[in-house]
Amino acid sequence: MTLPQIFFAYFFVMILGLAVMVVTRRNLVHAVLWMLLMFVHIGGLYLFLNAEFFAIIQIIVYAGAILVMFLFVLLLLNVKQSLTASLFIRGWQGRAMAVVFLLLVFVISIKNLVIGPRGEYSIQRIEQQGHIKVIGEAMFNDYILPFMIIGLILFVPMIAAAVLAMRRHDGSS
């Protein structure tokens, strides 16, 4: 194994192991904190793929914003977890069969994957120009309309979240 493969093996084992740690926790605060560590490792994997911008975004948006939002909601709800109840929903075995079926479909479809022709953004070009410059040029030239739409998509849920979480005083609830 070469050195990049050893690094990748570290990230592989850590990300999958931390994901299992996240989904098996009974205490949700612990799950969120394990998830923070998992997101940091995924950010390291993005650095490994020459995508510095996404490593930064991964830390800022996921670890900084989304997980803090989860923690705030956990603090607001202040729910007492029962320690004896089962972790799984009733009839989870059938749902697990659905997961296995989808996994089979995925394996069959990924075996038929055909890699298309290489694009024009070679690794040398990205390293020469800088990743953020390449991303910015693509985003503000080719993807300006989706960029504006994503602004709207981020703006509407802000209002929706405020309206949904607002306590109504008309006596209906």
Add this chain to the structure above:
Amino acid sequence: MVPLSWYIVLSAGLFFIGFFTFLTRRNVLMMFLSVEIMFNSINIALIAMSHYMQDIHGQMIAFFVIANAAAGVAVGLALIIAVFRNKPSLNLEDFNLLKG
């Protein structure tokens, strides 16, 4: 050089951990956490593909996936708060008002 298939295996493993959790855990917030795990696995696959095919468009899609994830989590957590006000529970089996 790390082959592309390793990244695909990592992404698929992460996705199916998230998908299994989404379907089988009874905690609603854990469902949302598993949705985030699935979004991250998709991003790993997109960025690895983008790196290996030397094309920037996969990374653009990953950017929009991240923005959508942030928006979706905001609405989802607000919905959980609104539901929790009516029925103070996080157990998925308690939310059966619309069940026939």
